[in-house]
Amino acid sequence: MRLTVVLRGLAILFTLVTTWLFASTYFHQVSTKSVNLRSWLGSVDTQTKASKVRNKCGNRQSCPENTFSFKIVSGAANVVGPSLCLEDTVFMSAIKNNVDRGLNIALVNGTNGHVIKMGSFDMYSGDIKDLVTFLQDIKQGSLVLIASYDDPGTKLNDKAREMLTELGSNYAGKLGFRDSWVFLGGKGLKGKSPFEQYLKNNKDTNKYDGWPEMLEIEGCVPRKIG
Template sequence: MRISGVIRYVVLLITLLGTWFIMQTYFHHSWKSISLRSWLSATNKPSSEKLPQHKCGNQKSCPQNYFAFKIISGAANVVGPSICFDGLVLMSSVKNNIGRGLNIALVNGTTGQLLNTNTFDMYSGDIKKLETFLQGIKHGTLVLTASYDDAATKMNDKVRAFFTELGSSHVSELGFRDNWVFLGAKGLMNKSPFEKHIKNDKETNKYEGWPELLEVEGCAPRKMD
């Protein structure tokens, strides 16, 4: 018993000495190489320094005299669209100012000031309301549009002509449950480069009965007087 007890103590002593040696030669060196200041600066580093933040969450910043924007269509009839302009969310589910059909925000093309937001039910609504709205848009106004659920059932030739004048290339093709995002302007001389359209096609739809959502972002030039 005495011999076995001595052996156990020797083994325990060797284990303790080995552990102490490893701690001294590896962990002590590692902790010495990391100062408290560098550790705190790494953990408290602002997120803006880790990843550049651009207006509307865009991939890049816009140059002077340009407005950043992002337009996201709805996803099926479940997730609503959103419209952001110059870093401010103009329309979204959180703001509770969106609806089925077309969601439109009007912005002063010179100052960037929000002029109006409205939604138009394109499945069972009164198309005359949209006609009046589009007809009243003043020269130099930016028009940001996002579809949700269905954007075309009630659409007529007159409404399509209005959007074409605003710079749309795809509104003439817009059909039942298609998705569409668009930024145009009253008085635009050319077709807008800020437009996306995807057809409702049961063979390619991401959601049952609806295509995938669309997103367009970029820099809209300020209208200079």
């Protein structure tokens, strides 16, 4: 009888000790996992916040002081219109419904970044007189943003090409039927602009049926040109 009582007592004691050890180990592991999980969530949250940082005009990099952030995108064939953005303000785009086939141009104050004037000039059917007048009125120190759409060069004459070249373009003299072109220059710019891309319409290399691929440039342009 006494032996039975002793055995029962040992069994109960063994059960209590085993339960305590299990509970201690389990809750220690849960605590450790919880801490690790919180740390991981904190890390993810930090990364998420960092990934949400958006540069002006959606550019890959931010720009230093005394410069403007810009992005210029040409049209895609005759389907998707171009866009012109400076300091996170899109001046011209298909969404704004203020672009057209030909040359799409925005003149911007080189000091404060405010738009001065905008225009779209059809270089297929001919807006050449209007384009020349527009270019003649550009004031010293103005930034000039240009994006092609569909056909930027068929009706361009020597006068217009010369004026675009004086704004810093390397390729204005070459623009032809359905070429792709994006450009940022300025009135009073000394030398050639580094902000320009050009693709010739070539049936052997065109990305689209009858048109070269869409072009895009982005970067930081000094507030004072010259």
